[in-house]
Amino acid sequence: MSVSDRIKKSMAQGSWVRKMFEEGASLKRRYGEENVFDLSLGNPVMEPPSEFHQELKRLVESSLPGMHRYMENAGYAETRAAVAIQLSLETGIKFTMNDVVMTCGAAGALNVVLKTILNEGDEVIVFAPYFPEYTNYIDNHGGIIRILPTDEQFIPRLDILETTIGARTKAVLINSPNNPSGAVYSEDFIRQLGELLSKKETQYETQIFLLSDEAYRKIIYDGRKYPQVWSHHQQSIVVTSHSKDLALPGERIGYIAVNPTCRQREELVGGLIHCNRTLGFVNAPALMQHIVSRLQSVTVPIDKYQKKRDFLYDHLIEMGYSVMKPRGAFYMFPESPLEDDVAFVRELQSWRVLTVPGRGFGTPGHFRISYCVDDRTLAGSLAGFQKTAEKFNIG
Amino acid sequence: MSVSDRIKKSMAQGSWVRKMFEEGASLKRRYGEENVFDLSLGNPVMEPPSEFHQELKRLVESSLPGMHRYMENAGYAETRAAVAIQLSLETGIKFTMNDVVMTCGAAGALNVVLKTILNEGDEVIVFAPYFPEYTNYIDNHGGIIRILPTDEQFIPRLDILETTIGARTKAVLINSPNNPSGAVYSEDFIRQLGELLSKKETQYETQIFLLSDEAYRKIIYDGRKYPQVWSHHQQSIVVTSHSKDLALPGERIGYIAVNPTCRQREELVGGLIHCNRTLGFVNAPALMQHIVSRLQSVTVPIDKYQKKRDFLYDHLIEMGYSVMKPRGAFYMFPESPLEDDVAFVRELQSWRVLTVPGRGFGTPGHFRISYCVDDRTLAGSLAGFQKTAEKFNIG
Numbered sequence: 001m002s003v004s005d006r007i008k009k010s011m012a013q014g015s016w017v018r019k020m021f022e023e024g025a026s027l028k029r030r031y032g033e034e035n036v037f038d039l040s041l042g043n044p045v046m047e048p049p050s051e052f053h054q055e056l057k058r059l060v061e062s063s064l065p066g067m068h069r070y071m072e073n074a075g076y077a078e079t080r081a082a083v084a085i086q087l088s089l090e091t092g093i094k095f096t097m098n099d100v101v102m103t104c105g106a107a108g109a110l111n112v113v114l115k116t117i118l119n120e121g122d123e124v125i126v127f128a129p130y131f132p133e134y135t136n137y138i139d140n141h142g143g144i145i146r147i148l149p150t151d152e153q154f155i156p157r158l159d160i161l162e163t164t165i166g167a168r169t170k171a172v173l174i175n176s177p178n179n180p181s182g183a184v185y186s187e188d189f190i191r192q193l194g195e196l197l198s199k200k201e202t203q204y205e206t207q208i209f210l211l212s213d214e215a216y217r218k219i220i221y222d223g224r225k226y227p228q229v230w231s232h233h234q235q236s237i238v239v240t241s242h243s244k245d246l247a248l249p250g251e252r253i254g255y256i257a258v259n260p261t262c263r264q265r266e267e268l269v270g271g272l273i274h275c276n277r278t279l280g281f282v283n284a285p286a287l288m289q290h291i292v293s294r295l296q297s298v299t300v301p302i303d304k305y306q307k308k309r310d311f312l313y314d315h316l317i318e319m320g321y322s323v324m325k326p327r328g329a330f331y332m333f334p335e336s337p338l339e340d341d342v343a344f345v346r347e348l349q350s351w352r353v354l355t356v357p358g359r360g361f362g363t364p365g366h367f368r369i370s371y372c373v374d375d376r377t378l379a380g381s382l383a384g385f386q387k388t389a390e391k392f393n394i395g
Numbered sequence: 396m397s398v399s400d401r402i403k404k405s406m407a408q409g410s411w412v413r414k415m416f417e418e419g420a421s422l423k424r425r426y427g428e429e430n431v432f433d434l435s436l437g438n439p440v441m442e443p444p445s446e447f448h449q450e451l452k453r454l455v456e457s458s459l460p461g462m463h464r465y466m467e468n469a470g471y472a473e474t475r476a477a478v479a480i481q482l483s484l485e486t487g488i489k490f491t492m493n494d495v496v497m498t499c500g501a502a503g504a505l506n507v508v509l510k511t512i513l514n515e516g517d518e519v520i521v522f523a524p525y526f527p528e529y530t531n532y533i534d535n536h537g538g539i540i541r542i543l544p545t546d547e548q549f550i551p552r553l554d555i556l557e558t559t560i561g562a563r564t565k566a567v568l569i570n571s572p573n574n575p576s577g578a579v580y581s582e583d584f585i586r587q588l589g590e591l592l593s594k595k596e597t598q599y600e601t602q603i604f605l606l607s608d609e610a611y612r613k614i615i616y617d618g619r620k621y622p623q624v625w626s627h628h629q630q631s632i633v634v635t636s637h638s639k640d641l642a643l644p645g646e647r648i649g650y651i652a653v654n655p656t657c658r659q660r661e662e663l664v665g666g667l668i669h670c671n672r673t674l675g676f677v678n679a680p681a682l683m684q685h686i687v688s689r690l691q692s693v694t695v696p697i698d699k700y701q702k703k704r705d706f707l708y709d710h711l712i713e714m715g716y717s718v719m720k721p722r723g724a725f726y727m728f729p730e731s732p733l734e735d736d737v738a739f740v741r742e743l744q745s746w747r748v749l750t751v752p753g754r755g756f757g758t759p760g761h762f763r764i765s766y767c768v769d770d771r772t773l774a775g776s777l778a779g780f781q782k783t784a785e786k787f788n789i790g
Contacts, residue, residue, distance in 0.1 A: 286645030
């Protein structure tokens with residue numbers, strides 16, 4: 001009675017990431033932290049780059065008056081301008097500070113966008129496997145989630161999307177580089193997706209937002225270029241954060257960027273700023289805004305993640321696992337050798353290796369490995385993967 | 396079409412604080428910043444205390460590994476424990492870290508609480524004059540706001556509350572020290588309020604939360620003690636932040652504290668942590684959590700605010716304004732010499748003094764002065780107050 005019915009229900013459904021975290025914590029108490037190989041969380045072990053520490057030090061020493069006060073709900077003009085310049089450099093498209101709203105991370109950003117655009121009962125389409133919090137975020141603001149499948153490379157099936165979009169489709173939410181699959185959509189795919197959305201907008205006389213969650217936008221491997229959404233759909237909005245590229249997930253600093261060519265752009269950005277305030281975020285944390293103003297072109301060393309990917313991927317393939325080689329982010333999403341992915345994840349647990357069942361991401365029959373861990377943990381997990389591979393005879 | 400109907404409506408109603416801010420910005424462009432006396436915003440001019448800067452410096456220099464990573468959604472155990480110790484010291488009631496959830500400010504805290512407890516259509520009672528964002532926060536989570544009057548000292552009318560509480564009343568939201576009136580409720584009043592709520596809980600067989608917004612809890616004058624809610628109602632929840640007591644409004648650091656004697660306390664706190672995550676806050680900013688762990692007993696110098704209050708109050712009284720002497724926070728809420736408070740605020744604007752009409756707080760016929768400004772601004776505003784007093788012959 002103290003907690004509302006919908007929250008009680010949402011809590012009961014729980015989160016598989018959370019469940020695995022709790023079971024892992026109990027294993028760690030029993031066997032000691034160093035004897036459990038935790039690949040269940042997307043909490044990067046990497047420290048922020050040296051430029052971050054330098055900038056933080058500089059700011060703390062200068063200690064300018066007013067630097068911890070309220071600012072405009074959209075964020076500091078200086079910070080918004082720095083983001084706009086970086087986006088312009090990356091894409092060749094002209095962004096200004098008026099296209100950018102600073103937020104409390106990408107999670108905050110996504111809630112602000114959904115609150116702004118959704119009428120009660122509007123549909124948002126996502127593609128499985130997907131980041132499970134999307135369900136909560138869409139539900140928070142009266143939206144209906146529609147979950148569509150991807151192909152074997154975890155690329156959304158456009159033929160199915162085409163027959164699913166209707167008059168109530170308000171947004172298509174993509175996440176590339178993808179959590180949990182590591183897929184990175186090609187520019188060609190995004191172009192086709194954009195064309196489909198424009199066609200459907202004409203057909204239904206609606207606006208359909210292409211909402212691009214780019215939390216991992218800078219973590220792309222093998223020298224690939226990041227494929228941008230801007231030129232492929234007018235009504236596009238990007239949400240992202242510096243949680244991964246600057247290794248600051250606890251600091252909650254991110255932003256929303258709106259396509260400069262968006263129709264009714266001014267009204268939209270006004271709505272985003274309004275909702276940033278009224279949802280209780282008020283503004284992105286002040287000190288972190290000051291810092292990231294100067295760090296827009298800085299990232300953690302991506303090659304370190306690539307090495308971890310190669311190390312784990314090569315071993316898993318050798319053991320007989322069926323897994324797509326990730327092109328970005330820091331997750332792998334192998335097929336579960338057992339049809340029941342929860343049973344398989346429990347089997348890995350018995351070897352003190354912690355992962356998350358695919359059904360936690362809307363795709364049973366797989367499991368997620370997070371490899372943003374130290375090399376010792378990664379190496380230590382191999383024995384468990386080997387033993388389970390042997391047990392289920394997949395080699 | 397790009398912004399949802401409800402957000403469009405909410406934006407059109409606008410915020411009087413915001414409107415005054417924009418009109419003030421235009422005056423500043425015309426006359427120069429130093430010639431406009433802006434008493435419209437609650438953005439304290441005071442800097443954080445020296446202990447804050449020391450602690451920030453210490454943390455930045457030590458730069459411990461992992462200090463910017465994700466932590467549990469409820470916040471660091473160390474920070475939650477520090478808050479619990481401070482609350483225990485202040486109240487003599489035993490709090491533990493399990494009663495505390497760290498949040499992105501009091502605004503974040505309030506949204507998390509409302510999301511957790513409200514079923515669609517549940518009622519939340521507030522008392523005018525009230526912080527206008529309450530309307531948005533309650534609406535965000537499907538609640539219905541019920542606005543009740545206060546007496547001449549801005550103390551809620553319990554006789555009216557008694558006849559208003561019904562089976563759908565989920566919470567009574569109080570704010571003491573109060574924005575905008577500066578009222579501080581007495582312990583005796585809170586005791587009577589608690590008794591009434593308990594009686595109504597029995598009558599309707601419901602739980603009615605006493606939700607206490609204590610953003611200004613440490614800003615109380617004349618040596619008065621802060622009256623706590625805990626011993627007066629079992630189902631009580633406090634939301635607060637360090638925006639005002641440590642002058643950190645831009646950093647978004649606050650917390651929720653739940654009465655240790657709350658029925659179903661564990662479920663409730665579980666719900667709060669869940670909603671802190673699912674609303675997209677994820678966690679309170681990491682670095683600020685580390686800092687406030689050590690600053691629980693520190694505040695900005697309250698006597699400076701008290702001097703500002705005395706200076707302005709004495710002058711306004713002498714000029715003939717009718718105004719209650721604030722006992723806390725940093726606002727005054729005088730009667731408007733004109734029945735039309737908007738017209739009066741515009742009159743003050745013509746003397747380049749910026750305030751906010753009382754109707755922005757649900758109480759027309761008054762206007763709000765924010766005196767958390769520098770002494771030059773405060774002194775500079777006197778001529779305008781004097782001229783308008785003379786014009787309307789109130790002396």
